[in-house]
Amino acid sequence: MSNNEPGFSTLAIHAGAQPDPTTGARATPIYQTSSYVFEDTDHAAALFGLKAFGNIYTRIGNPTQAVLEERIAALEGGTAALATASGHAAQLLVFHSIMQPGCNFIAANKLYGGSINQFGHAFKNFDWHVRWSDPADIASIETQIDDKTRGIFIESLANPGGTFVDIAAIAEVAHKHGLPLIVDNTMASPYLLRPIEHGADIVIHSMTKFIGGHGNSMGGIMIDGGTFNWSESGNYPMLSEPRPEYGGIVLHETFGNFAFAIACRVLGLRDLGPAIAPFNAFLLLTGVETLPLRMQRHCDNALEVATWLKDHAKVDWVSYSGLPGDDNHQLMKTYSPKGAGAVFTFGLKGGFDAGVKFVEGLELFSHLANIGDTRSLVIHPASTTHRQLSPEQQIAAGAGPDVVRLSIGIEDVSDIIGDLQQALDKV
Amino acid sequence: MHQDSYSDNFIAGILRSVKTIAMIGASPKDVRPSNIVMKYLIAKGFKVAPVNPGHAGKEIQGQMTYASLADIPWHIDMVDVFRGSDALPGIVDEILALKDRPDVLWAQLTVFHAEAGQRAEDAGLKVVMNRCPKIEYGRLSGEIRWSGVNSRIISSRKPVAQRGFQALGIRPQSK
Known part of the structure; x- marks a missing residue:
């Protein structure tokens, strides 16, 4: 297509997908495979070392999943995305990439009950500490920020009350303090609202809801806005420091404005494991077209x-x-x-x-x-x-x-x- | 003044026509971005000459390293810069002093100097700054999609398969 920006409905159908180069299949095939044959040992080493693009093992990535990731990244206006087994898994991988033991984050108190549980209980076991605030009272967010705070989390449209949150005002506070704003956009969907346009740095979805839309598949996703400078403060070593997991690669300098999504995949998903099933990715892709x-x-x-x-x-x-x-x-x-x-x-x-x-x-x-x-x-x-x-x-x-x-x-x-x-x- | 905006056709045209690349600031360390990009470009069929005075005479990714652009004994189509933005004016001077000038000046992600870029453009070079040729090749071929990256390509055409597994190329210019 020309360089004119395609409209939302066009992206919902086409983004990320092209006909299969071998068979001509037009719908995205379900790549129901655990692993992928290497061309030779050098190709294998390049893939494992993050030096070539490609699939290794479905716990890290899968071609059906990849189409879904690009599609949602396009719909949200992000640089990249990572799909996971559930929305909870996406949240886990996002926080795994920004938190260290002893750190805290600020979260709105108007959230999906499952998120309140995850933040208040499971995350506490990792020594990650949530600080609740009222998203309608910006001061209640700002006064809780200290030198151990690593991010702010809100829902764009809060569950279950159905209230919109002033994303731009909260983004301003987050950025003033050098923090990323993470927005759960599940209830609104990118059709109604695109948080990155209002200052969000990371967007999360439970795709089980409106993106899939048919109540038949679990799935979550995180979208990288490509907007946050992960190297500026030194507070995000997963992005800004040489990673021993990959022989000393620095993810932010290597992957630029989609480094956060890469970090969630190669440090989070690879080592924690909550991968989405290819069949679920296919059903969610079919759902999002409409x-x-x-x-x-x-x-x-x-x-x-x-x-x-x-x-x-x-x-x-x-x-x-x-x-x-x-x-x-x-x-x-x-x-x-x-x-x-x-x-x-x-x-x-x-x-x-x-x-x-x-x-x-x-x-x-x-x-x-x-x-x-x-x-x-x-x-x-x-x-x-x-x-x-x-x-x-x-x-x-x-x-x-x-x-x-x-x-x-x-x-x-x-x-x-x-x-x-x-x-x-x-x- | 040079703007940080390029059409996909412009970038694809460069990646199709360029065969030889001098990489200024190439590192012998295999986890540095320059080394990773060099390895990828070689795999895609480009001939790459690393330029690094501290490593001259030794090989990087199997290629002889030169101390300066002027030392490279063959024609260079494109100069790819892995240096800070403030090094760009001097590099443009060096390029313009060459008898056999390259066609393209490319500066990596975060490397941008509007005045230097404009000077190279006025001298007839195509200029790309604040981009990575590995990312652009991966984006325009479709390979980068496997990493969940938004390629911003909408197409119902057949991807161009290259030799081997998981290798895509850039489609030739349509007639």
């Missing part, structure tokens, strides 16, 4: 459902930033003008008991722990995804006892509303 169509339909349906719920006599409150009166609506219009996403929460006038009865009365909605499926989904966060949190943490995370979370699918909106209507009638 991301622009699906995401717009998710948003349009969600706005219609939220508007309908808000006026229902049994509904106490609806928190959806797409609603004109919502506290978060201004930020939504700035960051995500095409829509406010598929996921939002509401509370019933009957509180906890009514919420439980409502969830159990639904027929079309599936009661399960996921979001971003073609199907409409419902969950009661306080008893499931956010169950391990204290009551105070639950409320801070937007997952109090009365909260019901919906992930609106792409069915006919009249059928979605019909199901909500009949379940509310039974409450």
Whole structure:
């Protein structure tokens, strides 16, 4: 193609993929292989020493996975990406590349419950320490930064509350202190919002959600914005120091603006092991081709459902930033003008008991722990995804006892509303 | 003044036409970026002359090292610079003083000097700065995709397979 920037929908279909040079296969083949034959010993040595491009072993990289990586990097406007077995695995590899024992990072307290668990418990065993802050209160972030802080982590659109975060303002604080800003963009997807354009340095996804979109495959990914100077402070030795794992290579000077993604692969994925299955990479690739169509339909349906719920006599409150009166609506219009996403929460006038009865009365909605499926989904966060949190943490995370979370699918909106209507009638 | 922006066609044209390269600042240490790039370019069929006064007379990646550009006894199509940006004006002087001038001045990632680049361009050279020929070759051939890197190439055409496993080339110019 010419040097004109292709549009988002074109990238969603074409980025990273070319016909197979041997067979002419047009869809990306599933390279269901563990390993790859070397041309000779010199070629093998060059691959192992990071001196040639190519595949060695599927725990480090796979050609199906590589197409997915390039595709998502293109959609996010990044320089490179690394796909992993899950979103949690992507987070692990990102933090493994920036943290040393005894270091800390600042994280928003409005996060997916699984991330709160990973940061607060599993990471503590590595002597990596999370410091919680309120992403709507920039001062609460800045006052916690010290000389052991290595990064700031937020969600662009916070789960489960569905609130947008002022990414640019937080990026400014991060960069003022020489820190990378890491943004989980799972809930918004790059169709709605591209965090790198607002100052993020690293983007993370659970591709299990909107990128795959069909609720059939686990997968995570980290995208390197190519924006952060890893050598400036000396605080990121995985990037700026000679690596004994590779005979003394310095990754940042060798790989330039995609060195972070390389570090996550060759130091993190290679040694920790959470590789994505080639078949899952294929299903996620198939899913992402329709991301622009699906995401717009998710948003349009969600706005219609939220508007309908808000006026229902049994509904106490609806928190959806797409609603004109919502506290978060201004930020939504700035960051995500095409829509406010598929996921939002509401509370019933009957509180906890009514919420439980409502969830159990639904027929079309599936009661399960996921979001971003073609199907409409419902969950009661306080008893499931956010169950391990204290009551105070639950409320801070937007997952109090009365909260019901919906992930609106792409069915006919009249059928979605019909199901909500009949379940509310039974409450 | 020279801008840090090049079309894919411009870069591909250089990588197609160049056969011989002088690499200023080539290191004998096999983990240094210059050594890695040199090894890759040789594997892709380029003839590379390392230039490094501290290593002159000895080999790097099996190639004889020279003390200066003027010492290289054969024609050089491209000079590739692995030195700091402030070395570029002097290197341009050295290139312009050669009887047999190269066609291309290439400066590696982070190496950029707008005035020196402009001077080389005014003298008829093609100039690329703040880029790596290994990365650009990998990007335009598609090899870099295996590392999850965004090549920014959108194409429904057949990749160009080279001899051996996992080796791609740059497509010849379309007629």
